[in-house]
Amino acid sequence: MNQITSACVLSEAEHHLLSLAANETDTAIIITDHLGRTLYLNDGFTRMLGYTLADMQGKVPSAVVSGLHTNATALASVREHVTSRESFRTEILIYDRRGKPLWIAAVINVVKNDEGECTRMVGVWTDITNTKMHEVLQHKALHAIAREAPIVDVMQLICLEVERIAPEVTVSIRRIDPSNRLWTVGAPSLPAHYVRAMDGITLDCGIEGSEVPGLEGQLVVFGERSATSFWGERTELAQACGLAMCWWRPIRSGDGQTLGTLAFYYRERHHPDNLHRRLADVSVNLCSLAMEREASKKKIRRLAYFDSLTGLPNRSSLVAQTDTLLVDAARMERPLAVLFLDLDRFKQVNDSFGHPAGDMLLCEVAKRLKKCLGEKDIAGRLSGDEFVVVLTSCNADDAVARCETIMATIREPVILGSMSVTPTASVGIALFPQHGDSIGTLLPHADMAMYRAKAAGRHRYSIFDPDLNRAAQENLKLERALREALQSDQLQLHYQPQVRLEDGGIHGVEALARWSHPEFGMVPPQRFVALAEEGGMIAELDRWVLRTACRQLSEWRRLAIAIPHVSVNISPTTFSDQALPGLIAQTLADHGLRASDLMLEVTEGVLLNTATDGFANLNSVHDQGIGLSIDDFGTGYSSLSYLHRMPVNELKLDKSFVHELESNESARTLAKAVMSIGASLGLSTIAEGVETDAQRQILTRHGCKVAQGYLFARPMSATTLVAWLNHWKPAAGSSFHVGSS
Incomplete structure (x- = not known):
C-alpha cells in the first residue's frame, strides 16, 4: 500500500514539473486531435498570441491565426500535411488576436497508438518575427538596391514592408536637399494631399517634437501642439487624415551627415513599442545605404558627363x-x-x-x-x-x-x-x-x-x-614628314654669328634648325617648330639640336676655329624635363666641351612658372656653369621682380624693337630701358635682327655690346661659317655690311 501511495505522489510531482515546463516557456505548445482540432494549449501560446483554450477549443489553428498577408501556398501545405497525418516543419506569417502579424517557426509531430494510427498532433511554435523581419525587409531592400532600382522604388518598398509587419504604422521617408528642405521619396499609404502639404518644409521645422526618455527621435502628438508651432498649423490637416501621432528619426550617413527623415504615423495614440523601434533601426540603416548609394551614382554620373571644375x-x-x-x-x-x-x-x-x-x-x-x-x-x-x-x-x-x-x-x-x-x-x-x-x-x-x-x-x-x-590635311602630312625627318636625321643646323659691336669680334654663334624637304621645299622654322610642339616632338627636336651643336663646336675646336660658345634654344616643355641637366652634362662630356662653351636660350615663361621642374632646372644648369639667356626679352609678361633673383647671364632684345629703332621713339626708349636693366643687373644684352648700320649705331650709343642679324651675316651652314670667318676682320668702329648667305 505504501509503495502505491509513493508512486502516486511521484506521479503528481512529475505532472507538476511537466506543467511548469509547458506553461512557463515562451514557446507556444498546442495539441490537436487527429483531425487537427484544438484540444490543449499552454500559457506560452496565450502570451504569444492572446488566444486562450476557450477561444481555440475544437478549432483548427491555421483557420484562426491566418490573415491578410499569410502566404496562401504555405497555408495550403500546412493543411495538406495535417490531412495526411504527417509530421512537418514550416515558417509562416500569422496574426495574433489583435491582428498584429508575427512570423513563427512551427514543428508539428504526429502521436500514434500501438496500431500506428494518428491519435494526436503536437505543435511547438517559436516566434521568429525579429529574425524574419530583418531577413525579409533587408533582403528585399538590399536586392532592390543591388539591381539599381530607382531610389523612389526602394523607399516605397521599405515603407510597404514596414507597414505589412506593423499594420498600425503608416510610414513616410523624406530626403533633404542642399537648402535643408525635405521632400518625400516614399509614403505610399499617406494621403496625397498631406504629402504635398509636407513637401518643402525645412528640417528646422521638422525637428519640432518631444524628446521621450529611452526613445530616439522626436514624438509629435498633433492635437497637443500650439497653434503657432509648425505642427500646430498642420494639426487640422493631420487629424482630417486620421493621424493622431508621428514619431520620426533622422537618417544619417556614415560620417554623420543628415540625409533625410523616417517617420512612423499612428492613427491612435500609441507610443512606439519594441517592434517599432527595431523596424525603425533596420529601416534607417537601409535608407541611409540607399541614399548614399544614390548620391554616389549621381557623383559618378556627374564625373562621367560633367566637368568637375566648371x-x-x-x-x-x-x-x-x-x-x-x-x-x-x-x-x-x-x-x-x-x-x-x-x-x-x-x-x-x-x-x-x-x-x-x-x-x-x-x-x-x-x-x-x-x-x-x-x-x-x-x-x-x-x-x-x-x-x-x-x-x-x-x-x-x-x-x-x-x-x-x-x-x-x-x-x-x-x-x-x-x-x-x-x-x-x-x-x-x-x-x-x-x-x-x-x-x-x-x-x-x-x-x-x-x-x-x-x-x-x-x-x-x-x-x-x-x-x-x-x-x-597639309599640316598632317607635314607633321608626319617631320617625324620621319627627325628619325632619319634629315634636318640641318645653321649658325648665325653674334658680333661684339666695339671691335667686331665674335661673341658666339646661335644654332638654328633648318629643314629642306623634297616635296615641301624649305619649311620655315616657325612652322615646323610649332608642328613639333603640337605633335609632341619638341623634346626630340631640342635634344637633336643640342647634340648636333655640341658635336659641331667640338669639331671647330679640333680645327682651331675660334668660336667662344654656341647658343641653343630650349623649349619650355623640354626645360621642364627633370632629366635635362643630366643630359646636358653628359652631352658636353661626350664631346670634350666645358660648361662655358654652351649658352641655353629660354623664354620668360620658364622663369615665371616656379611651380614646374623647369624652374629647378634653371639653378641646376647654372650650377654646372652653363650660361642662360632670356630669349625675346620684353615681348611677354616680363617680371623684373623675378629677374634679379634668377641665374641669368644675358638678355636678348627682340627684333621687333630693333626694326623700329630708326622710326619709332617709343621703340628706342624701350630698347634703351632693356639695355639699362641688363647693365644694372650685370647682364649682357644681345640685339637680334640688326639689318642696317643705322640700327647698329643707335644700339651702340645706348650701350649695346653684342648684336646679330643680316647686317653681319645670315644663318649659314657650318662650312660656310668657317669661310665667312676667314673674311670677317672689320676694324673697330668701321661700318658693317651684309655678310654671306
Missing part, C-alpha cells in the same frame, strides 16, 4: 547632347551653329597669377557662357581653356551676332585676387548643314576656324572655310 558638360556629354540637337535640326530643317572658344593668353594668367587664379577665371567664363545660352542651347568645356557653345536655330548671321555678344560678355573684367584681368577669347564658327552634318565633323571645323581667328590677332572670330580643311 560644372559644364564635358566632351562626351557635349557630343551626346549635340547629336540629339542635330537629329532635331535635320528633321525640322533648321540651321545650327557650333562655336569653338579658346581663351587668349590663358597660360600667361596661370604663369603670372598661379593655377588657382586660372581656375577662378575658367569658372567665371563658364558662368558667363551660361548667361548667353538660349533655352535649347548648350555649352561645354572640352579641356584646358577650350569651350564649345552649340546654338540651335541659328544661321550664319545669327551665329555672328551671338558670337559677338558672347565675346563681349567674356571680355568684362574679372578680379583675380587683388588684380583685375580682362579676358578675351578667339572663336571659330562651323554651321550645320553647310560645314558638316555631325559633331565629329563640325567640331574640328570650328577648331580650325578658331586657330585662324587666333592667328589673325586674337579676340576675333572666324567662320570655317573649306580651305582650312585642306590646310589641316
Whole structure:
C-alpha cells in the first residue's frame, strides 16, 4: 500500500514539473486531435498570441491565426500535411488576436497508438518575427538596391514592408536637399494631399517634437501642439487624415551627415513599442545605404558627363547632347551653329597669377557662357581653356551676332585676387548643314576656324572655310614628314654669328634648325617648330639640336676655329624635363666641351612658372656653369621682380624693337630701358635682327655690346661659317655690311 501511495505522489510531482515546463516557456505548445482540432494549449501560446483554450477549443489553428498577408501556398501545405497525418516543419506569417502579424517557426509531430494510427498532433511554435523581419525587409531592400532600382522604388518598398509587419504604422521617408528642405521619396499609404502639404518644409521645422526618455527621435502628438508651432498649423490637416501621432528619426550617413527623415504615423495614440523601434533601426540603416548609394551614382554620373571644375558638360556629354540637337535640326530643317572658344593668353594668367587664379577665371567664363545660352542651347568645356557653345536655330548671321555678344560678355573684367584681368577669347564658327552634318565633323571645323581667328590677332572670330580643311590635311602630312625627318636625321643646323659691336669680334654663334624637304621645299622654322610642339616632338627636336651643336663646336675646336660658345634654344616643355641637366652634362662630356662653351636660350615663361621642374632646372644648369639667356626679352609678361633673383647671364632684345629703332621713339626708349636693366643687373644684352648700320649705331650709343642679324651675316651652314670667318676682320668702329648667305 505504501509503495502505491509513493508512486502516486511521484506521479503528481512529475505532472507538476511537466506543467511548469509547458506553461512557463515562451514557446507556444498546442495539441490537436487527429483531425487537427484544438484540444490543449499552454500559457506560452496565450502570451504569444492572446488566444486562450476557450477561444481555440475544437478549432483548427491555421483557420484562426491566418490573415491578410499569410502566404496562401504555405497555408495550403500546412493543411495538406495535417490531412495526411504527417509530421512537418514550416515558417509562416500569422496574426495574433489583435491582428498584429508575427512570423513563427512551427514543428508539428504526429502521436500514434500501438496500431500506428494518428491519435494526436503536437505543435511547438517559436516566434521568429525579429529574425524574419530583418531577413525579409533587408533582403528585399538590399536586392532592390543591388539591381539599381530607382531610389523612389526602394523607399516605397521599405515603407510597404514596414507597414505589412506593423499594420498600425503608416510610414513616410523624406530626403533633404542642399537648402535643408525635405521632400518625400516614399509614403505610399499617406494621403496625397498631406504629402504635398509636407513637401518643402525645412528640417528646422521638422525637428519640432518631444524628446521621450529611452526613445530616439522626436514624438509629435498633433492635437497637443500650439497653434503657432509648425505642427500646430498642420494639426487640422493631420487629424482630417486620421493621424493622431508621428514619431520620426533622422537618417544619417556614415560620417554623420543628415540625409533625410523616417517617420512612423499612428492613427491612435500609441507610443512606439519594441517592434517599432527595431523596424525603425533596420529601416534607417537601409535608407541611409540607399541614399548614399544614390548620391554616389549621381557623383559618378556627374564625373562621367560633367566637368568637375566648371560644372559644364564635358566632351562626351557635349557630343551626346549635340547629336540629339542635330537629329532635331535635320528633321525640322533648321540651321545650327557650333562655336569653338579658346581663351587668349590663358597660360600667361596661370604663369603670372598661379593655377588657382586660372581656375577662378575658367569658372567665371563658364558662368558667363551660361548667361548667353538660349533655352535649347548648350555649352561645354572640352579641356584646358577650350569651350564649345552649340546654338540651335541659328544661321550664319545669327551665329555672328551671338558670337559677338558672347565675346563681349567674356571680355568684362574679372578680379583675380587683388588684380583685375580682362579676358578675351578667339572663336571659330562651323554651321550645320553647310560645314558638316555631325559633331565629329563640325567640331574640328570650328577648331580650325578658331586657330585662324587666333592667328589673325586674337579676340576675333572666324567662320570655317573649306580651305582650312585642306590646310589641316597639309599640316598632317607635314607633321608626319617631320617625324620621319627627325628619325632619319634629315634636318640641318645653321649658325648665325653674334658680333661684339666695339671691335667686331665674335661673341658666339646661335644654332638654328633648318629643314629642306623634297616635296615641301624649305619649311620655315616657325612652322615646323610649332608642328613639333603640337605633335609632341619638341623634346626630340631640342635634344637633336643640342647634340648636333655640341658635336659641331667640338669639331671647330679640333680645327682651331675660334668660336667662344654656341647658343641653343630650349623649349619650355623640354626645360621642364627633370632629366635635362643630366643630359646636358653628359652631352658636353661626350664631346670634350666645358660648361662655358654652351649658352641655353629660354623664354620668360620658364622663369615665371616656379611651380614646374623647369624652374629647378634653371639653378641646376647654372650650377654646372652653363650660361642662360632670356630669349625675346620684353615681348611677354616680363617680371623684373623675378629677374634679379634668377641665374641669368644675358638678355636678348627682340627684333621687333630693333626694326623700329630708326622710326619709332617709343621703340628706342624701350630698347634703351632693356639695355639699362641688363647693365644694372650685370647682364649682357644681345640685339637680334640688326639689318642696317643705322640700327647698329643707335644700339651702340645706348650701350649695346653684342648684336646679330643680316647686317653681319645670315644663318649659314657650318662650312660656310668657317669661310665667312676667314673674311670677317672689320676694324673697330668701321661700318658693317651684309655678310654671306
